[in-house]
Structures are given as structure tokens and as C-alpha cells.
Amino acid sequence: MDRRITLEIKNIRKESKSVKTFTFSYNLNAKPGQFIMLTDFECGEKPFSISDCTDNEFSITVKKIGEFTTRLFQLKKGDVLSFRGPYGSSFSLSDKVLLIGGGYAVPPLLFLSKMLKKYNADITIINGAKTKEDILFIENFKRITDKVFFTTDDGSLGNKGTVMSIVSPLLQNEKFDMIYASGPEPMLKKIVDMCDTIPCEVLIERYMKCAIGICGQCVIDSLGIIICKEGPVLDKEVVKRLSEFGVYKRNASGKRVYF
């Protein structure tokens, strides 16, 4: 049985205008890619990736987007929240790796990059967003490796263009053991399509309710993979066979919403 944990917010760090990192003192024992279900018992219960996790604390990094996250942004140090988890699959560790992050889906890659550094991996990171304000963890990633590239659609930071403008040439010149990707699904789709021979793991987000693999809300076509249990991190060989991937997802009612 999964136990609920109630924790005080130990620290809040502002990452950008609309993104905050919340830290809690607790040995969550999570792996990179896993998520927790978070509730305030008022505004719902929502999944968040773990953006950092050590023996005595863990963090989540939240983008303010709707009712629940707006409520989170009003909370202060010392306020309490209720958790369950960690849930789901995690990224594996490899030696020479490329991390590709897009927009607000980068938090799990921060945790992953820290684990990879401990593992002494040779790490390259590409982090892209619409504009400079939306790029997360610039300094954190620079501390992980010298090989960090930023891209923005408007050119306000790093390369002008999408992450693909760096990925494509990079893959022609260098060989990686593993590519990890977390970002908007159309971006993930391009990466998966490109990784013919290179192993690749991607993090897929789907609407979640029970998070214990029974309600069927997060199941993805055409293989019926249960994202809350068997995901959110999936191997590209599985992802390639998912007819839903990059095409549509399901909303709270289960209705298809096309990308």
C-alpha cells in the first residue's frame, strides 16, 4: 500500500517569472524520471516530476499554468502539502549521453543530469525554449558540464531555432550511447524519428488521475501502455510503435485532443 506523506515546504526558489522550485526535507528514494502526485486537499491532485532528490531532500519544479499550480504559487515556506509516490519508470544510466530538454518539461532532466554526473558519464545537454525567460536551469546545467547548448525560437539566448538545429549536426559528428529527451511531444517525435540506431529514452506526459494503474486515464494507444506505471519514461523502440505518440492525447474526460 502506498502511504501518504505530509511535508512542509522547506524552500521556494524562483526559477523564472512563471516557474518555481519547491524543496522538501524527506528521503523520497526516487529515481530520475519518476513523479509524485501532489495535493493541497483543496484544488485537486496533480503529477509532478522530481527535479532533484538526495538522501535528505527532494524538489519539484512547477510551471504556473492553471488553477492548481496558481494555488501552489501562493504558498510560502512552512506551508504543508500532501504527497504520494514516487511513481513510474525511470531513466537508465549510460556513459556517453545526450540530454535534450524543451520548455517546461526540463525538470526531470536536472535530476537525471546530477545522477549521470555522479556516475561519471560524459554529458552533453541541449536545452531549448521559445525565449530566454523560458529557459530553465541555465547555471545548474553549466555546473554539470561544459557541453551545454541553449536554443531559443527568437534567438534571445544561444542558437536561434529549435533544439533540432543543434541535435541534427551534433549527431552527425558524435556518437552517443544514449539520448534522453523530455519536452513538447512534437519535439520528442522528431527526436525519436531521428534516432534510428541510437538508443533513446523519452518522458511522456499524459493526464493522470489514480496514478496506480487502474483508472485507465493515462493509457496510450496503440499498445495500451499505462503511462503512470509503465511510463512516464519509455524506450524509443516502444514509443515508435505508439500510434498516439505525437498525434493526440486524452483530456480529463478521456476525449482525444490532437496536437
Next chain:
Amino acid sequence: MDKKLKVEFLGMNLESPLVLTSGIMGLSYSSLLRMAKNTAGIITTKSLTLVPRKGHKGPVIAEFNGGILNSMGLCNPGIEDGLKEVSEFKRYSSKPVIVSIFGNSIEEFEKLTEYVNHSEGDFIELNLSCPNVFDEFGLPISASKDKVYQIVKSVKSISKLPVIAKLSPNVYNIKEIAISCENAGADAICLINTVGTGMLIDIKMVKPILHNKFGGISGPCVKPIAIKLVYEAHQCVDIPIIGVGGVLTGEDAVEMLITGANLVGIGSGIYYRGVEIFEKINDEILQVLTENKYEDVSSLPYLK
């Protein structure tokens, strides 16, 4: 599939007596397909309503020792989209599908039935556990033998498919309700839906765990209730029974069959034993048959 598991249900030959029950892994075609591949004999869709429903706010689930409390709030994409999932399912599988529908009035049940008539579903199941609709005496419809009779009767008069009535355990006299269903022409009954409602509290935050406060109870702790109600229903009706509630193992399934069920529904069991539960229980049923020297599932005795 082993021949010993074969059963007949309303004129259909099924590979196994196991049914994926409504509301578990039943929202999308690929989910239903996976359960069918994992050797459920029949699969049931999530209960579908005329318009899409987002369901309740979370938390919608709370586990406790012995069971699960849920207040999903009947989230579903609506009958039109739900039936599209059924036809997509049928492109890949010939397994029978029970389309579960849920209405707030007789008229809604009738409209939903018209949709299902034009679908590729094989059976129609009426989820009668409506928490918001009451009869003239203030009873919820599922507990009112007259309301249940009226709904089943009107659906039956227009349905092109066999009609299964799904009953709530939260009734004073299940026999009355089961007999009403049979008299109204139901082809089969399915019981039980979730028990209660119940409630759980977070002692640190001093809040109900479910956002909806109350939720239906399922899982191992409801098995004795399900067994008793299936027993009583079996004593007073001749139509087939789908026995549901707290079944986790082959022994549980055989217990349900011996009590009077023709088929056995699996829901919360998926939480305890994964989606492979159908394969596991099928294997375990075979073991129980061998150990107790029964020829096959059809030759299991019935409790008198």
C-alpha cells in the same frame, strides 16, 4: 486457451469466465485490447454518458488496508467517442464487448441505448448506481425496485442487444431488485458495484482524503458482501449472473462461480496483481479444478 475454461454466456462461447468490469482500464480501445489479450473472456467499457464528463477533482483514489476508495465521478468521453473506441477495438479483436451506460433518467438511458444499438458492442450494461437520482420515497434508483424495473423495461423494449443490469450492493433487499430486473426482461445481472460510500481522513492535514469526501469501496474487503449478494440473487432469479467484487485469485473466482455466478468480474484486482491478473487467475482456476477433481468450469457445483 485451455478448453476447461470455456463457458457459455447468453448464447456466446467465451474463452474464459473472466470479465473486465466497468471503470477499470476501460476508457480507450488500446486499453481494452490489452485486457482482452491478457485473456479476459469479455471486456466492459467505462460507463458512458450522453455528454463527456471530466469527473471529480483529485484525489479521486485512496488505498487502505483491504481495499480502495474511489470517487472518479464517472469521467468518460461521452457515448459518441466511447463507441468509437469500441469500433476501433473491434478492428483488432473479436472478443465480446459490454458497453456500460449511465443515465440520470429513463429518457437518458433510452437515448444511450439508441446509440449502443448502432454500435459494434455485443451487450449493453445499465449502471444503475446513480447517486443523484431518487424515487418518490427518496431512495436512490438502484435501491428502488420500481425504478429499476422501469429503467430495465424501457431499455429492453428498444435495445437490439442483450441487456445486463448492474446492481448496487447498497440496498435493503437485493432479492427484490434482482427479481424486478428479471421481470422487466433483463438478460443478465451484474453485481456488485462499489460498496458504501465510505470516507478516509488525512490525520496530518485534517482533511478528507478524497476531494469529493466520499467514495465507493472496492477490492478484497468487499468480497464477502459480493458473495452474499450473488448467493441471494442466484436463489431467486434464473437469468445469468456476473459476480463482481474483491476477486483477486483463482480461488476467489471459483468461490464466486460456486456461489451462483456464471461469469466473474475483475476490477480492483488489477491494482493488486497487475494487468496480467486475467492470465494468472485463469491459470489458478485450472489448478483449483485439478486439485478438486472437477472436469471443467461448467461442471463446478452450485451452492444450494
